[in-house]
Amino acid sequence: MTTAKTIICRCEDVTEADVRAALHLGFTDLESLKRYAGFGTGPCQGKGCLSAVRALVRETAEAGEPTTQRLRTRPPAVPVALGALAGKEEG
Amino acid sequence: MAGEKRPLVEFRFGHRRILARGEDTVAAALHRAGIRVLSRSVKYHRPRGYFCGTGRCTGCLMTVDGEPNVRTCQRSVEPGLQVEGQNAWPTVGLDLFGVLDRLFRRGMDYHHLLARPQALQPLLHRTVRRLSGLGKLPSTSSELPPARRMRKQVVVVGAGPGGVRAAQAAAEAGAAVLLIEADEQIGGHLLRLHPEFDCGSGREVLGELAEQSSESPGLELLLGATAFGSYASEGLAVVHRGELTLVEADRWIFAPGTGEEAIPFPNGDLPGILQEAAVRALVVRHKVRPGREAFLIGPLKRLQPLARLLESAGTEIVGTLVVEDLAPGRTESGEAPEQGGLSGFRLVGALGGRTVRAVVCEKDRERRRIPCDLVAICGAPHPQLDLFLQAGAEVQPSEGSMGEKPQVDQTFQTTVPGLYAVGEAAGCQGIEAVLLSGSCAGTAAAASLRPPSSDLVDLVQRAAMAYEQAAAKRRSPRA
Numbered sequence: 001m002t003t004a005k006t007i008i009c010r011c012e013d014v015t016e017a018d019v020r021a022a023l024h025l026g027f028t029d030l031e032s033l034k035r036y037a038g039f040g041t042g043p044c045q046g047k048g049c050l051s052a053v054r055a056l057v058r059e060t061a062e063a064g065e066p067t068t069q070r071l072r073t074r075p076p077a078v079p080v081a082l083g084a085l086a087g088k089e090e091g
Numbered sequence: 092m093a094g095e096k097r098p099l100v101e102f103r104f105g106h107r108r109i110l111a112r113g114e115d116t117v118a119a120a121l122h123r124a125g126i127r128v129l130s131r132s133v134k135y136h137r138p139r140g141y142f143c144g145t146g147r148c149t150g151c152l153m154t155v156d157g158e159p160n161v162r163t164c165q166r167s168v169e170p171g172l173q174v175e176g177q178n179a180w181p182t183v184g185l186d187l188f189g190v191l192d193r194l195f196r197r198g199m200d201y202h203h204l205l206a207r208p209q210a211l212q213p214l215l216h217r218t219v220r221r222l223s224g225l226g227k228l229p230s231t232s233s234e235l236p237p238a239r240r241m242r243k244q245v246v247v248v249g250a251g252p253g254g255v256r257a258a259q260a261a262a263e264a265g266a267a268v269l270l271i272e273a274d275e276q277i278g279g280h281l282l283r284l285h286p287e288f289d290c291g292s293g294r295e296v297l298g299e300l301a302e303q304s305s306e307s308p309g310l311e312l313l314l315g316a317t318a319f320g321s322y323a324s325e326g327l328a329v330v331h332r333g334e335l336t337l338v339e340a341d342r343w344i345f346a347p348g349t350g351e352e353a354i355p356f357p358n359g360d361l362p363g364i365l366q367e368a369a370v371r372a373l374v375v376r377h378k379v380r381p382g383r384e385a386f387l388i389g390p391l392k393r394l395q396p397l398a399r400l401l402e403s404a405g406t407e408i409v410g411t412l413v414v415e416d417l418a419p420g421r422t423e424s425g426e427a428p429e430q431g432g433l434s435g436f437r438l439v440g441a442l443g444g445r446t447v448r449a450v451v452c453e454k455d456r457e458r459r460r461i462p463c464d465l466v467a468i469c470g471a472p473h474p475q476l477d478l479f480l481q482a483g484a485e486v487q488p489s490e491g492s493m494g495e496k497p498q499v500d501q502t503f504q505t506t507v508p509g510l511y512a513v514g515e516a517a518g519c520q521g522i523e524a525v526l527l528s529g530s531c532a533g534t535a536a537a538a539s540l541r542p543p544s545s546d547l548v549d550l551v552q553r554a555a556m557a558y559e560q561a562a563a564k565r566r567s568p569r570a
Contacts, residue, residue, distance in 0.1 A: 003192055003193055003196045004357040004358050004440055005135070005137070005192070005198070005357065005358070005360075006355050006356060006357050006358075006359065006440075007132075007137070007355065007359065007360040008355045010132065010139070010142075010148060010149060010150065010353075010360055011133070011149045012133060012134065013132045013133055013134035013135050013137070015198050016355055017197070017198050018198055018200075021200070036202075042133075042149060042225075043149045043152065043160060043225065044147060044148055044149050045477070047147045047148065047350060047475075047477075048143075048147070048148050048353040049353070051352055051353075051418065051419055051473065051494065052352075052353065052354075052355045052419035052420075054419075055418070055419040055420040056419075056420075059420070070480070070486075070495075073476070073477050073480035073481050074481065075319055075320025075321070075322070075328060075481060076319040076320055076328070077318075077319045077320065077477040077478060077481070078146065078147075078162070078317055078319050079152070079160050079161075079162065080319050080330050081158060081330075081333065083233065083235055083236060083333075084236060084238075084330050084333055084334060084335045085335060086235055087235055087236045087237055087238030087334060087335040088235055088237060088238060089237075089238045089239070089240065090237045090238070090239060
């Protein structure tokens with residue numbers, strides 16, 4: 001049996017409780033929240049977790065405060081073999 | 092192409108021989124063989140399986156012929172492939188490290204875990220390093236693949252209906268066009284629609300699009316090519332059959348489509364809980380029955396055709412939870428107009444071991460446990476923004492979802508000059524609007540490369556007006 005965890009980030013096994021704990025510690029902006037809790041740092045680069053995290057941030061934020069924060073997006077957007085990146089240009 | 096039959100293929104999953112259809116992906120073939128657990132998660136070693144079906148999540152990452160972290164829902168089968176699960180010992184089905192999930196029942200706070208005594212730190216770090224990491228690198232090095240450069244006037248990313256139409260329009264307006272597609276076929280999400288059960292949703296234009304794109308002389312199609320990085324000055328980084336290609340262009344049209352909101356709930360990560368696109372890919376593209384008994388969650392207009400599709404594959408629908416605009420934190424059902432539908436219930440969580448065995452819903456004090464081996468989740472669509480954001484395009488909230496979409500002008504040009512956004516990624520809804528956004532952006536991109544011509548300006552304006560009309564009609568269907 002698995003224990004009933006609510007996984008928010010499947011890549012790095014970050015739970016809803018982890019994100020709530022980090023929010024409670026005062027990491028309320030997405031970038032520092034990501035650095036502390038670790039979501040969005042895996043192979044999918046936040047495709048699956050971002051809106052769930054935003055919903056939690058919105059829930060804990062002051063009512064009416066807009067949450068249009070976004071994570072900085074960097075390549076690669078999908079997993080790429082290091083060998084391909086090291087490929088030598090032909091000709 | 093679709094419909095073409097290829098011979099059966101045999102590959103290995105561990106010691107087990109798997110017989111696959113030639114057009115299968117590795118993950119689909121494993122699903123057909125009844126293998127649901129594809130790998131284990133990195134920290135708690137929880138079972139991971141087929142989930143998004145579109146190469147966006149990491150549920151299906153496996154080691155293929157020694158290469159770790161291959162997205163097996165995207166990798167076509169080949170005879171003799173050796174496929175292994177990851178992050179497990181001895182096997183993904185019976186992973187002894189799965190005990191970590193129970194040991195750390197309340198979670199693992201690695202900021203404070205065994206921070207003292209300090210003397211144990213070196214040993215702890217060595218152990219953690221052995222245990223962590225995603226997959227294992229191959230022990231032997233292989234030769235570096237070659238890399239290439241390509242240059243075209245207009246480059247379109249994504250061969251769904253919007254992208255194909257944009258590429259055609261740009262080619263018709265005289266530009267040399269490259270159309271890049273990660274899949275082995277054009278069509279995008281249309282490939283997951285069923286001609287009978289998804290009637291009127293655009294499936295019918297698939298054949299027409301394929302025909303037109305193969306007959307368009309100025310259009311080069313690159314299949315099996317994934318754009319993974321958009322660099323402002325140097326163009327686009329693309330990986331094509333394991334080889335790097337740097338693509339340069341004068342104009343860019345991105346049509347990456349949408350993904351589905353992932354909905355977190357207790358045990359929502361169990362194998363057997365799939366997003367709609369994954370269920371559809373299994374049934375429509377791979378002719379796999381995704382499960383025996385299915386529980387469906389999502390908006391009614393998506394559940395109805397999905398239920399018919401699943402029933403045609405031999406899956407029994409054991410329950411539905413109708414939730415419009417299903418998104419994180421919004422899992423309570425409205426009125427259930429259908430028999431077997433749960434009205435006013437809230438999703439509490441899933442139960443299971445290696446795979447899902449039941450879902451639990453709740454209303455006031457009443458709790459219901461519904462046994463099933465498949466949960467299909469239809470989360471609200473949200474535009475895929477990675478490439479747009481990397482390129483520096485501004486985005487804005489998208490109506491009707493919690494997501495955002497690129498800001499575009501009347502010709503679908505983003506705030507980055509020369510970069511256009513089309514299709515569902517640009518917030519277009521319905522096949523008609525998607526196709527018109529493609530015509531408009533494709534013509535505008537090609538026209539901007541040439542000296543001003545009144546014919547092309549006319550064409551762009553007509554396409555933009557047609558889009559406005561189609562969008563207005565969609566907003567108020569009776570008008």
